[in-house]
Amino acid sequence: MxxxxxxxxxxxxxxxxxxxxxxxxxxxxxxxxxxxxxxxxxxxxxxxxxxxxxxxxxxxxxxxxxxxxxxxxxxxxxxxxxxxxxxxxxxxxxxxxxxxxxxAFGEDNMVVFAPEQPRHTVTVFTDLDCPYCQRLHRQMDEYHAKGIAVRYVLFPRAQVGAPSYNKAVSVWCAKDRRDALTQAKSGAQIEAKTCTNPVEQGMQLGRMLGINGTPTIVTQEGRVLPGYVPPDKLAQLLDSGAQVAGKGQ
CATH class of the missing domain: 3.10.450.70 (Disulphide bond isomerase, DsbC/G, N-terminal)
Structure with a gap:
């Protein structure tokens, strides 16, 4: 076995x-x-x-x-x-x-939201329909104010071909991925699109890293923070190097 x-x-x-x-x-x-x-x-x-x-x-x-x-x-x-x-x-x-x-997966395969001069960068595995993922995204300006850049790996918690997977593909294939992602996380209907995309590879990467919930934050040092972490707490964590458990779906 x-x-x-x-x-x-x-x-x-x-x-x-x-x-x-x-x-x-x-x-x-x-x-x-x-x-x-x-x-x-x-x-x-x-x-x-x-x-x-x-x-x-x-x-x-x-x-x-x-x-x-x-x-x-x-x-x-x-x-x-x-x-x-x-x-x-x-x-x-x-x-x-x-x-x-x-x-190795590469930032080119992520949707990046960054302030002008980031002090920290985190990689976030995100599902467009996850409530805590949506909450995190609504506070993007607050993360940026703390100097935190967010790199999203699209990680729909559904099988390939499911509606949430197709929505992630549509975000990736949109002309403006950042805007499409923001619209999708706000609950708006986005135009269905298909193209060559890294969504399935992102799902495989997440599974390989042992990620089974969203959002999951991975720091530049490779520490895993499962769940939503508020901007102030995340900034404190990244500055101190401590670990904290967040909330997630």
């Missing part, structure tokens, strides 16, 4: 982060890479390197992090805690993997 789940996740990664650079062949961990590719043939690891535990190596597929035995027989899915230092040593590595996956 685990192997099936891993393969399913990697199938999503193959589409969602197809622009990400693959691990270079050969090198110190060539044998382990060869073994993993044989056992999980959908794609090769993006990174193999040392872990904090002797005898285990860190293996990264897109934004998913695992630990493997040197012979490639066992793959461990979970976090490592350093009890002496009192910290989760996996969390920073996962955050880095998230930022790399989002970077």
């Amino acid at each position: 685990f192997r099936h789940g891993l393969k399913t996740g990697l199938a999503l990664l193959l589409v969602a982060v197809c622009g990400a650079p693959a691990a270079e062949p050969g090198g110190e961990y060539a044998e382990l890479e060869k073994t993993l590719r044989a056992r999980v043939p959908q794609m090769s690891p993006d990174h193999i390197g040392p872990s904090p535990i002797p005898g285990l190596l860190e293996v990264r597929y897109g934004a998913q992090l695992y630990y493997a035995t040197l012979d490639g027989r066992f793959l461990i899915d979970g976090s490592i805690y350093d009890l002496e230092k009192g910290r989760n040593v996996t969390a920073p590595r996962l955050a880095q993997a998230r930022t790399q996956a989002i970077s």
Whole structure:
């Protein structure tokens, strides 16, 4: 079952982060890479390197992090805690993997609302019909006043071809995406359009990152903030580097 789940996740990664650079062949961990590719043939690891535990190596597929035995027989899915230092040593590595996956997806595939001189940039996975997503968007001027740029990844919480998915496609294909998104989030009817679009890839990226609700905010450092966070609180959070749980649908 685990192997099936891993393969399913990697199938999503193959589409969602197809622009990400693959691990270079050969090198110190060539044998382990060869073994993993044989056992999980959908794609090769993006990174193999040392872990904090002797005898285990860190293996990264897109934004998913695992630990493997040197012979490639066992793959461990979970976090490592350093009890002496009192910290989760996996969390920073996962955050880095998230930022790399989002970077590979690309800002060109997002709808961006930014002030003239942003101090912070967040990536927000959004559903056009989600009430808290709409609330966040109504306060865009307040986020901008705090120096926060918002990059939207269209993330309809419905299957491909459903009305909310088609609405997201129409927003992307509109002549003015920002205006179309604002109109759609206000409840206005927008013109149905189709074109080449990144909506399905954005959905796959979100699933690969473990996002299952909207809005979900991802900071530049790769920290995930599930739910709506008010402008003042988000600015405080981004300035301090602390984490907060928000509200969401």
